[in-house]
Amino acid sequence: MERPRILVVGGGFAGVECARRLERKLVPGEADIAIVAPFSYELYLPLLPQVAAGVLTPQSVAVSLRRMLHRTRIIPGGAIGVDPKAKVCIVRKITDEVVAEHYDYLVLAPGSITRSFDIPGLTDHARGMKTLAEAAFVRDHVISQLDLADAATDRDERISRLQFVVVGGGYAGTETAACLQRVTTSAVKRYPRLNPNLIKWHLIDIAPKLMPELGDKLGATALDVLRKRGIEVSLGVSVAEVGEESVTFTDGRVIPSRTLIWTAGVAASPLIATLDAETVRGRVATTAEMRVPQFDGVFALGDAAAVPDLAKGDGSVCPPTAQHAQRQGKVAADNVVASLRSQPLKEYFHKDLGLVVDLGGADAVSKPMGVELTGVAAQGVARGYHLMALRTNVAKVRVMTNWLLNATAGDDFVRTGFQRGKPATLKDFEYTDSYLSKDEIRAHTAALTAKQ
Structure with missing residues (x-):
């Protein structure tokens, strides 16, 4: 019997914490775990200003995924579209090869991009x-x-x-x-x-x-x-x-x-726009268990998800902070395991420390x-x-x-030497034009599935 496939999208705080927890909670052989990450590290964002200042070297805040994950297949690339009905995630690898990753459970933690406005120049x-x-x-x-x-x-x-x-x-x-x-x-x-x-x-x-x-x-x-x-x-x-x-x-x-x-400020990853899901200010709306209610087996967390803030109440959602992302990663992993084992899910509740x-x-x-x-x-x-x-x-x-x-x-x-050549600006680092339309996703899903 084929093992269930769990796919985590995102190599940031939320996604990595979720994958780490899945490895600890799941018995070897109980499920296949894969993570889609464009880089081979988890970036410790809060210390980036010290990298810019030269206090820390870049490698200091790039925490190796392969030191943290031992049973997870790391797919080097970025998710550019999701077809929840077919349970397929379209991934563009760092070689520019486009592949279809099939899943039984999908954890969306693609993070955020820099929020910009229509300001001349x-x-x-x-x-x-x-x-x-x-x-x-x-x-x-x-x-x-x-x-x-x-x-x-x-x-x-x-x-x-x-x-x-x-x-x-x-x-x-x-x-x-x-x-x-x-x-x-x-x-x-x-x-x-x-x-x-x-x-x-x-x-x-x-x-x-x-x-x-x-x-x-x-x-x-x-x-x-x-x-x-x-x-x-x-x-x-x-x-x-x-x-x-x-x-x-x-x-x-x-x-x-x-x-x-x-x-x-930041805005949710453009990957969220490829889903036909309800959003809150661009972030995909979830239940308190971090499920995306429109789709079977899909969870979302971190900066790209509007997770209800039960500690604050009043219908508010958790702010996009590293503290919430890491703790949501643990609870999301627990809920994926619970879904796999037909057990009840638990709500995310965390007071800011x-x-x-x-x-x-x-x-x-x-x-x-x-x-x-x-x-x-x-x-x-x-x-x-x-x-x-x-x-x-x-x-x-x-x-x-x-x-x-x-x-x-x-x-x-x-x-x-980063100054050599054309100066790099906002759009050059975050690849915001890489994502597919819904029609392109369906076409890629059909073509890649047939090919595979």
Whole structure:
């Protein structure tokens, strides 16, 4: 008798945690487990700003899938369409070969992409901070601006290269601006021709508060830390237009700048749009057990799923955070196993354990279990949480070693070559044009199934 096939889509927090749990819960030979992942690692997203700042190496936050998964078949590629009626997932491998993966149980955890808006010049000139390649590229780009400004003979060019704009006052944007500002501030030691007064960082957000999830007190503390460092924080402001050498704000200001880092939120993976399923703000609607009710054997979780937040109630859904994604992965795996064994499913219920924001150096704000912390104590909690959340001892050691090295030796200003050729922008890293239409999915399903 053929064994049931469980297919997990996504190599992020939710998908990997689900596959790990399935391996632990299922008896060897009880079912075949496969995971579709474009890369051979789980990216630890919360530490990307430190990769961009050069505090951590890219490998430190790329946690090897093959160290975590032992009985799961890893399919190197991305899901580009799902046919729930035929129980087929269309996958484009990293070789561009398109294959049909049949499943009995499907776990959708494709994650999210950078949310963008119809702003003139945005897709052509903005850089994102959602992938490892983007973080490495941003680092190269910022250092290249320092190098070019140092060599420039024209004052206007120098000014535009030394002004940096980060859009998004959430965790990603705030930490990115804070970490990179520390790097450019320390650059004056290595670039004696640069006037430190010309180096300027702008952090803007359309919201009236910085990181409102922290609460008024901690949010105000973080804002005070940033402003004391010289970061100009503008709230209630967004971007009206982006040019090659300037950024125009909605309040009319025109900032001479060749760097716009866009971290203004996320949107569910376009894979969700290939399903005929109910959505909530683009995320597929699920039950509290993370089932997609329209389709047999389909579960969804993480950033791409609107999972009811039973802890909060009031019909709200869980926010797209790593904390929820990891815990949903465990419960989703339990429910897949329960479905396989004809046992009752359980609802996902999780209270947020708190928030940590690393502002670089000794600066941080944290709120573990509702306790508000700042400074060194908050930094200790933030870094302790990250070490706990990393899934392999190798990753933990790499991160700790990098932290120690940076604390003792300081920053280096080395470009690794990502600046060669055409500058990469938002659309170049997230492959948002790879997904199939519903008609294409049906055609691929029929053709590939017949071929296989």
